[in-house]
Amino acid sequence: MLNVNNVTLKFGEHQVIRHIDFQVNRYEMFGIVGPNGSGKSTLLSAIHGGKPCDQGEIYLKNQKISSYSTKELAKLIAVLPQLSETAFDYKIKDIVALGRYPYQKGIFQQLSVHDHEMIEKVMKDTQIHSYKNQSLQTLSGGERQRVLLARALVQEPELLILDEPTNHLDMRHQIQLLDTLRAWTREHKITVIAVLHDLNLASLYFDRILLLDKGEKVELNHPNQTFNEKSLNEVYQTALRTFSHPQVSKPLITFVPSLDREETELHSVKSIIFEQKEKELRVISQNDWKFVSSEVGFFWSNTLSLKTEKEQNQQDHHKRVHHTEETSQKWLKTLQKTGHLQNQHFCFFVHLLVNNENISLKVWFFMEGHFCEADILKGFMRLSPIFEKHSEIELQSLVVGTNQKGDRVANFEELLVEIKSSAQSLMEEITEIRKEL
Known part of the structure; x- marks a missing residue:
């Protein structure tokens, strides 16, 4: 689906991403994790065409991502950015409808019957249909994030890109968002790439995890292999522990507070x-x-x-x-x-x-x-x-x-x-x- 070949990304003379290689498989949920400043969001920007590569190439469906037009890319890729305050105050159904822009034709670019059907379906699947006529400003943070997810899903993308989608959400809304996302990807056969800070959410919901540090690839594998204690402790510079989830074959990551470590009694x-x-x-x-x-x-x-x-x-x-x-x-x-x-x-x-x-x-x-x-x-x-x-x-x-x-x-x-x-x-x-x- 996506190939990242020897990619280097810079800001000025500073290399943010250094010679990264990896492949994302079709219909895969692919997570990217790493500490602050490791280059996660910069890499994500290059993947959806927002930042050109200083070295190397990114291929989407065997075609250079830089060769796609904006509208062609919008039919293939949808982006869910970090949750932030929005300047506009449209109705929910109108915000979701913006996701159908790549498919609108003609001078007046009217919504088709299929467009309306997709908008209704996505609003129901993301559980925002009951307040489709409300203003965005009346919704909570978790509800707003579901609206933005609906706008991305209604594009019918082959690749969905998410930048820290669970930030500022409580646990209930984090789980709702990721459950909705996983159900949709399985039903509609799309590929997902997401940057996350929460290692446990990454472990539980994503098929493979790329661990970055200082712009370089440290690990790329299934969660059980990527989240090994040696790599985690070196990358995050803290004492992290992994253990098995009691019900699913995924690792969970935890730590011991420094005060408890200081009070440790041996023998x-x-x-x-x-x-x-x-x-x-x-x-x-x-x-x-x-x-x-x-x-x-x-x-x-x-x-x-x-x-x-x-x-x-x-x-x-x-x-x-x-x-x-x-x-x-x-x-x-x-x-x-x-x-x-x-x-x-x-x-x-x-x-x-x-x-x-x-x-x-x-x-x-x-x-x-x-x-x-x-x-x-x-x-x-x-x-x-x-x-x-x-x-x-x-x-x-x-x-x-x-x-x-x-x-x-x-x-x-x-x-x-x-x-x-x-x-x-x-x-x-x-x-x-x-x-x-």
Whole structure:
């Protein structure tokens, strides 16, 4: 659809865009992100023909964009600029009708039947039809942006270009705008290129993301690849973290406020307290831990407990990680092991429950440092077979917790080796305990 070949853009002698190459596929939603001053809006201006290239060429449908006439380009490209105060005060339907200008013919350039049909359809699809006879100045910022989007869509473009379309909109209107845009692009088979500041919106709504920094291409790929922590931290010069969205296969980006980073306390494994009472086993920490559990998934908590009463387990998912059947219990013991790897401490708690038929294990593992979900799951999968090899011993549940403080573990494979070694030594202790029964 669009090819950008070795493009350089300047303001005076200053190079704003340096030797950029990329291709935008037909029917794709293509996002451009980067910090202020990275050249996003300048690049967008060159793509829709507003700024000539100082070097290189931009091709639209295999034709140089500079070779199109203004009216020809208006039939192919529609532009939604940044939301700003408008000097005119037309009725909504008249503003939307301006988008049909490229198709009007004759001296008086009257709207055709098809023009009127398109205007009505677009106003309904963008949810502005109910106030089509109102003045633009009577609308909120989100409503005005939908009017400008309708004006762009009514052009029936093959390529829609948006410059920070969600700026100044609250969350509800941001979602409405992008949902409308995505639904329209799928129905009418158009291509979208948009500059955005919100990385999470870019990740959730766009197929591929171009990450710019100082006028140069840093990454161009699907959101899961473009939004890697190394590139994001280098480009934005701040500590950004990525994690998986709980419902869709897209990354989300977050950060830790600087004050919280300054107050980070390491060696929190040492602060863990283990309490054993008649009907409850509890692990308590002064810090919140991020857990993945084989029974309840991901959650944050500073307390884990084993309770023998089912009804108590169901009250709070933070405190119902596991349950035991008191009636079948014959013997109970908990083993503990601590260690460290590359100055990062870890701690095991293995809870053994012996009944008439077998020995069941419930394993809690605490590790200092920052892990992402993929790392924790990798550890979960690598640990499980160690216990399952002992066919007479059932691994009922495994909980892995990290404090998300300090540096991320540099070599996770070395950590897994240490975990396996610790787990194996615990299995040997379990064997000795069984001899006592």
